[in-house]
Amino acid sequence: MICVYGAGSIGCYVGGSLAAAGAEVAFVGRRRLADEVAAHGLTLTDLHGARLRVDAPRYETVPDAVAEADLVLVAVKSAATADTAGQLADRLRPGAVVVSLQNGLRNAAVLREKLPGATVLAGMVAFNVVRTGEGRFHRATDGGIEVQDAPALDAVADLFARAGLPLARRADLTAAQAAKLLLNLNNAVNALSGLPLKTELSQRAFRRCLALAQREALAAYKAAGIRPAKTVGLDSRLLPVVMGLPDAVFTRAAAKMLAMDPLARSSTWDDLEAGRPTEVDYLNGEIALLAAEGGLAAPVNERLTALVHEAEQGGRKDWTGRELLADLRRSARGR
């Protein structure tokens, strides 16, 4: 049995796809989603027109299902990881495998620390999922799931492939996670813009904001000895250069990055919209932390983190690309 712990956008899409492929899946999440899913079931769609239905998913608001699971997929936001680890520690059965499907660099380590006897694997979901209400979850971009390899995954590899989510198994996931984080630095820019991802990324001024944040990240990675993998078909180290290209050239050079439907928004925008705390401390904040550990400064990522926190606390406004770029450049110069 598979338990999805923290069943929101990613958890419902991944768990729902596995259930539609015939797996026994239990979802653990909040009351509002349990009610929605009880009323409507799950409907999973994607940008290519696919549509899957799970009529009566098992969606619970208590964590008891963890005790029955051979595989637990953790899909809470990063701030809830430590609490989740505590819930799992009391319930996991011997031999169970835990896979973190979360963004950021440290979630698997946080889980591992509290679950010393369990197999805890880092995972990375490259695609975007949008929740559109009445049990509907829409996959708005391409991209797969990469996971840190372990023999225990042999038992579920075929299932994930049948569900249309083949696992790319890697000896070490750090490079893939670091590459994904370079893209997730855009979550803050996207949330501050108030625009759909495609519209925001189509504007050079916003991409230049992202490039400033990515340059700091690449310097921090270098100091930490992290080599980010290729992403969206590009050498990650070239991302800031590509972001700075004029719109018409960017559209051709980074076609994979723009291959998304117009509905797609970042999960950080989702959080602001829902009035929830965001994961910014684990994305741009992580780069600031990593930079400090390497004796470097990361004023642009610090500023993006601060601006998103202001927005969380009610100071939300939709920035234009020019305004945000000017503000971030001031931070880069020491204000």
Ligand SMILES: NC(=O)C1=CN([C@@H]2O[C@H](COP(=O)(O)OP(=O)(O)OC[C@H]3O[C@@H](n4cnc5c(N)ncnc54)[C@H](OP(=O)(O)O)[C@@H]3O)[C@@H](O)[C@H]2O)C=CC1
């Ligand atoms: N959305 C996307 O497109 C992508 C997201 N990701 C990553 O995947 C992870 C999950 O993101 P996403 O699916 O968007 O997040 P969501 O907020 O949609 O889903 C997480 C759910 O878990 C619930 N939750 C939190 N703590 C608990 C708990 N202790 N018990 C039960 N439920 C709990 C949350 O409720 P509440 O809000 O009340 O806390 C929320 O409903 C994040 O790390 C994100 O960065 C990765 C790729 C793409």
Ligand SMILES: CC(C)(CO)C(=O)C(=O)O
């Ligand atoms: C897929 C992507 C990069 C979309 O921004 C994401 O990970 C998120 O929204 O958190």
